[in-house]
Amino acid sequence: MLTELGDGVYVLEIPGPIPVNAGIVVGxxxxxxxxxxxxxxxxxxxLDAVARVxxxxxxxxINTHHHGDHSFGNWWFLPAVVVGHDRCRLRLVGEAGERHREMMARLVPAAAEQVQAVPVTAPAVTFDRSCDLHLGNVSLRLDYLGRAHTDNDITVRLTERDLVFAGDLIEQSAPPVVIEGFPAEWGPTLRALEAVPEARFIPGHGVxxxxxxxxxxxQAFEQIAETCRAAGSAGAALDALGTLPHSVRAVLGAQAQVAVARYFATVQA
Ligand SMILES: [Zn+2]
Structure with missing residues (x-):
């Protein structure tokens, strides 16, 4: 479904093997x-949706991060310039990209053949902190705010309109996916995002x-991080999960356990 968010700005909900939000910005x-x-x-x-508008x-x-549900369609837009974070390119180029394609194929067995056929295409233009793109009368600010869902999440903000495409930094249709995430840093990264005044946020998945x-x-990630810090070990932190407020458990669901494991895998004791 194609939804107009503002003049020349659209979000297309692609049902696909993995439902995902794709943005279209027309300058x-x-x-x-x-x-x-x-x-x-x-x-x-x-591409059809673009041609309609x-x-x-x-x-x-623009790739908000390297995950295949956000980047594997890149090739069909060439010769457009693909833009992403420095590490987004690293995760998609060469053998790393092929490994990620294998992982994605296992994730969606019903569409494995289509996934295997994807010519994985990494960003050709990369940046570390921020980057501006100009479409004529509309400009986009791309920002890397810190590690969170991956080590290469970026946000895309329409500079005049406080509308932010946030990728999987936030997820609305399901709990945020932590398997490659950084639970200790995710909270602070989101606080930087939250600071955009009066903003509307388009998550990678959901409304x-x-x-x-x-x-x-x-807050959910801050409380998970605090719980892990206080517990000192993954086992003790898992035991303590039940004591977290319901609001935290509601945000993270079964990802809370994954977050504990990732916390101890990504933070020095
Ligand atoms: Zn993702």
Whole structure:
């Protein structure tokens, strides 16, 4: 489903093997898309959606992070310039990209063949902290705010409108996925995102949320991190999970256990 969020700004919910939000931003000179789905048919749906709203070409493809449900459609937008964080490229280029494709194929067995057929395409333009893209009358600010869902999450903000595409830094349709995450840093990263005044946030999955939602998710990670710090070991932290407020457990669901394991895997004791 294609939803207009504002003048020339759209979010396409791609059903795909993995439902994901893809952004389309139309300036008076060119077009940028944000994330590209998992397989060829996802990218084709997004290209169709672009053609429905503008005749202008897609000049930029932005990946909010390297995960295949956000980046595997990149190839179908070439010769557009693919833009992402430095480490997004590292996770998608060469053998690393092939390993990630194998992982994604195992994740969606029903679409494994389509995933295997994806020519994984890493960002050609990368940055560490921030980057501005200009589409004519519309500009986009890309920011790396710190590690969270991965080590290469970026946010995409429409500078005039306080509208933020947040990728999987926030998830609305399910608990945030922590398997490659950094639970000790996720909270502070979200606090930086929450600081965007009066912003509307488009998560990687699910419907638009506000800064209160971002704050709630930040608090859940802060409390998990605090619990782990106080417990001192994964076993003791897992035992302590039951004592966390219901609101925290509601945000993280079964990902709370994963967060404890990742906390101790990614933080020096
Ligand atoms: Zn992801």
């Amino acid at each position: 008076d000179e060119s077009v940028a898309v944000i994330d590209t789905g998992t397989v060829e048919s996802d990218a084709k749906q997004q 503008t005749d202008l070409p897609v000049r930029y493809v 638009e949320v506000n800064s209160a939602f971002v704050g709630m998710q930040a």
